[in-house]
Amino acid sequence: MGKGFLTKGIVNITESMDRDDYILRYGILLEDVLISRDKALKRDKVSFTEDYICNRCGNNKLEKFYASNSKKCWEDLCGVGGMCIFCNKCMDIVEFERTEMS
Numbered sequence: 882m883g884k885g886f887l888t889k890g891i892v893n894i895t896e897s898m899d900r901d902d903y904i905l906r907y908g909i910l911l912e913d914v915l916i917s918r919d920k921a922l923k924r925d926k927v928s929f930t931e932d933y934i935c936n937r938c939g940n941n942k943l944e945k946f947y948a949s950n951s952k953k954c955w956e957d958l959c960g961v962g963g964m965c966i967f968c969n970k971c972m973d974i975v976e977f978e979r980t981e982m983s
């Protein structure tokens with residue numbers, strides 16, 4: 882997926898943190914999470930949780946949805962999937978619980 886797919890605001894946030902940081906911390910890229918979120922929103926699969934707090938803005942009504950990375954990653958054995966806790970104010974990952982790996 883190219884960055885042209887995402888809106889400018891999201892790209893700016895994406896670039897504020899290095900791609901490798903996301904991989905090291907969560908095993909998944911923000912881009913993949915945003916794509917998963919889009920799918921989850923369309924299928925009405927996004928719920929809200931108050932069990933976490935965003936450490937950037939203090940938001941404690943966070944989105945919770947299943948996220949996984951691209952099919953290509955799964956074929957290359959770097960696929961991960963799990964529940965993502967996501968701040969829709971910062972448009973960033975707060976927590977990612979990896980439950981599946983290829």
Ligand SMILES: [Zn+2]
Nearest residue numbers: 935938968971
């Ligand atoms: Zn936030």
